[in-house]
Amino acid sequence: MQDILKLMGNQQPYIIIGLLVVNLIFLILIIILFKSLGELEQKYRRFMRGSKDKNIEELITAYLDKVDEGRSIAEEVKTMYDSMELRLKDCIQKVAVIRYKAFENVGSDLSFSIALLNYSNDGVIITGIYGRNESTTYAKPIDKGISRYDLSEEELKVLNQVIEEK
Structure with a gap:
């Protein structure tokens, strides 16, 4: 034990310098960590901006509720769209008109057929x-x-014309 203490006594300046270097390294690491923590805190504040003292769980739950509400509205719109599409198939979608002269003694194309x-x-x-x-x-x-x-x-002509419409 005496030998170890004597060896340490001779090496004391080197040990102190080594410990100072280790402390300096730790000090630099602490500064880097505080800087990173500050950046993280800024990101957190920006993330929580407008939250009115709600925690993240409440915010996420509120946003998920909004997503569910949007999904239900989309389903309602889809149902309405499907219903309207079925009803539109019964509406007039194809129209064709032909004007013609029914009699030779009439001056213009005043007769018509419309499908x-x-x-x-x-x-x-x-x-x-x-x-x-x-x-x-x-x-x-x-x-x-x-x-x-x-x-x-003329009626056959207008019927074929309107049926060929897509």
């Missing part, structure tokens, strides 16, 4: 025949692109 069909090619053809002394308008129902009534050449 109004939905997505399933159900609807009506309305025809107006204009003559010098009288005019007639009538309608023929269309079911799946077919009429149970005889169609004139």
